[in-house]
Amino acid sequence: xxxxxxxxxxxxxxxxxxxxxxxxxxxxxxxxxxxxxxxxxxxxxxxxxxxxxxxxxxxxxxxxxxxxxxxxxxxxxxxxxxxxxxxxxxxxxxxxxxxxxxxxxxxxxxxxxxxxxxxxxxxxxxxxxxxxxxxxxxxxxxxxxxxxxxxxx
Numbered sequence: 831x832x833x834x835x836x837x838x839x840x841x842x843x844x845x846x847x848x849x850x851x852x853x854x855x856x857x858x859x860x861x862x863x864x865x866x867x868x869x870x871x872x873x874x875x876x877x878x879x880x881x882x883x884x885x886x887x888x889x890x891x892x893x894x895x896x897x898x899x900x901x902x903x904x905x906x907x908x909x910x911x912x913x914x915x916x917x918x919x920x921x922x923x924x925x926x927x928x929x930x931x932x933x934x935x936x937x938x939x940x941x942x943x944x945x946x947x948x949x950x951x952x953x954x955x956x957x958x959x960x961x962x963x964x965x966x967x968x969x970x971x972x973x974x975x976x977x978x979x980x981x982x983x
Contacts, residue, residue, distance in 0.1 A: 832862070832979070833935040834870045835944035835958055836877045836927055838972055839980075843885040856888075858981045863892050867979065868943075871934045873895045873927035897934055906933035910961060917956040928958055935967045942969040966972075 847855040875896045875957040878886055889895060908936060910929040919925060935942045948959035962969040970978065 831867050831940050832943050834868055835925055835931050835942060836874050837945035838943040839878060839885060839889060840943045841951050842972060847947055848982035853982045858887060862979060863895050869897050869940065870895055871930035872898050873930040877927045902932040903937055906936050914961060931958065932961050932967060936965055942967060943972060943975040944969060945972055
């Protein structure tokens with residue numbers, strides 16, 4: 831089962847696999863959402879909600895995709911933010927869902943799907959893959975997700 835980062839929706843939809851050119855990718859995503867193998871933190875919906883476009887309409891029509899925040903996830907988020915205080919800028923909405931993504935993956939033992947790359951050792955940047963590795967949470971790039979989840983275009 832997979833936990834999608836915001837980038838796992840935005841980049842394929844807007845850059846790499848637009849629905850009109852790659853409908854089979856989105857049919858596969860739909861099947862994975864329906865069978866419950868793709869979930870996303872509710873805060874991902876908030877990030878996607880910042881741009882009213884066809885992607886927003888697509889995700890709004892996918893029941894069961896977004897998992898509401900619960901008390902255990904809130905505890906994990908607090909722990910993550912305390913461990914990585916420079917990760918989230920409270921003045922910005924950019925990357926604000928990231929700790930919630932990691933918390934959901936940790937809670938449900940999911941693999942995170944993201945377009946982010948791991949920041950190098952000693953880098954001041956914090957990326958989802960770095961935090962996942964810190965907590966022992968598996969993560970994969972989008973193409974690996976497609977392969978591992980059985981997509982055959």
